[in-house]
Amino acid sequence: MSFDLRAYREALGCFPTGVAVVTAPGPGSPVGITVNSFTSVSLDPPLVLWCMDRKSSRHALFGDAQVFTINLLGTDHKEVSSRLARPGEHKLDGIALLPTELGPPALADSLAVFECQREQTVDVGDHTILIGRVLRFSRPSQSAPLVYFGGKYSALAQGKPPEGVSGRRTTDDK
Numbered sequence: 001m002s003f004d005l006r007a008y009r010e011a012l013g014c015f016p017t018g019v020a021v022v023t024a025p026g027p028g029s030p031v032g033i034t035v036n037s038f039t040s041v042s043l044d045p046p047l048v049l050w051c052m053d054r055k056s057s058r059h060a061l062f063g064d065a066q067v068f069t070i071n072l073l074g075t076d077h078k079e080v081s082s083r084l085a086r087p088g089e090h091k092l093d094g095i096a097l098l099p100t101e102l103g104p105p106a107l108a109d110s111l112a113v114f115e116c117q118r119e120q121t122v123d124v125g126d127h128t129i130l131i132g133r134v135l136r137f138s139r140p141s142q143s144a145p146l147v148y149f150g151g152k153y154s155a156l157a158q159g160k161p162p163e164g165v166s167g168r169r170t171t172d173d174k
């Protein structure tokens with residue numbers, strides 16, 4: 001690397017993002033991780049991705065998962081987000097959850113929930129890109145989004161997400 005890694009990370013942190021928790025089945029009980037690398041890849045077919053550090057102690061848990069649920073967090077999820085970002089803290093005990101049809105639970109009061117079937121994983125550099133096919137989505141809460149900017153949690157000065165409807169799409173749909 002020819003430049004200062006810390007300065008590089010700080011430059012990347014100038015891009016404000018939302019915050020998500022991804023849940024997966026886990027060995028006995030479901031597991032979660034805080035991420036901000038979520039993005040939409042394709043509308044038709046509906047594909048989304050997130051990236052996972054290959055050094056993460058949770059890499060095998062999520063890298064092997066055939067299904068995962070992506071939960072977009074609101075400002076009230078700040079503590080949950082901090083907890084699931086702590087090294088080794090992957091259990092969901094005590095967190096308010098909702099069941100999903102696919103299996104990995106949704107976090108209650110998420111702004112949006114995407115139930116995904118693993119489509120493809122790509123190891124690139126020190127991360128793995130996990131691409132999921134969205135089979136179902138919902139909009140449980142209309143609260144304000146949790147924002148991450150400059151290495152800190154933040155919030156929008158104003159603005160809740162527009163009202164919306166939940167949807168369902170299966171691989172059988174045309």
Ligand SMILES: Cc1cc2nc3c(=O)[nH]c(=O)nc-3n(C[C@H](O)[C@H](O)[C@H](O)COP(=O)(O)O)c2cc1C
Binds near residue numbers: 037052082085089148
């Ligand atoms: C706001 C925020 C966003 C994060 N985004 C990612 C991410 O997109 N991918 C990732 O692998 N780790 C991400 N992390 C780090 C993980 O949440 C976790 O801290 C890391 O995996 C270390 O713990 P582990 O080794 O037990 O997995 C993020 C952390 C925070 C606080």
